[in-house]
Amino acid sequence: MKTRTLLAVVTGFIFLAMIAVAPIAAQKAPEVLKTGEYTAKVKAITCGGCGPLIKRTMEGMKEIGSVSVDSTNKTVQFAVKKDASIKLVDLQKALDAAAKGMGMGADYTLLDLKLAK
Ligand SMILES: [Cu+2]
Numbered sequence: 001m002k003t004r005t006l007l008a009v010v011t012g013f014i015f016l017a018m019i020a021v022a023p024i025a026a027q028k029a030p031e032v033l034k035t036g037e038y039t040a041k042v043k044a045i046t047c048g049g050c051g052p053l054i055k056r057t058m059e060g061m062k063e064i065g066s067v068s069v070d071s072t073n074k075t076v077q078f079a080v081k082k083d084a085s086i087k088l089v090d091l092q093k094a095l096d097a098a099a100k101g102m103g104m105g106a107d108y109t110l111l112d113l114k115l116a117k
Contacts, residue, residue, distance in 0.1 A: 029110075031087065031088055032087055033080045033085060033088060033091070035080050035085065036115050037079045037080075038114065038115055038116055039116045040075065040076050040110040040111060041075055041076075041110070042054065042108055042111070044074075044105055044108075045069075045108075046102070046105050047106070050108075051070075053098050053101075053102055054067070054069045054076060054098065055068070055069050057095060057097075058076075058091070061091065061094060062084070064079065064080060064091075065078070065080070067079075088110075088113070091110070092109065092110060095110065096108065096109075
């Protein structure tokens with residue numbers, strides 16, 4: 001019975017710790033991208049047309065400067081212009097629309113987004 005109580009307490013602690021840590025982990029990617037250079041992984045680049053489409057889509061946004069896509073490694077590098085900022089959700093929305101247009105399982109969800117400099 002004592003072991004069971006101890007187990008319950010330990011399980012409870014682990015559960016609480018997970019609840020406390022989850023929002024921190026979820027917030028890791030910045031919600032607003034400020035001026036700077038970023039790198040990210042792209043979830044699914046499925047054909048030779050995806051790279052140019054991602055580049056065209058992102059460069060079409062006034063806040064974003066040059067974009068380069070590495071289709072082999074499924075990564076994208078881009079810059080947010082000086083004195084500009086863009087919400088990640090807005091950028092992702094544009095990319096999702098582009099991926100939908102591409103079809104064939106393309107998914108331009110940005111993963112592992114990091115500020116490069
Ligand atoms: Cu494609």
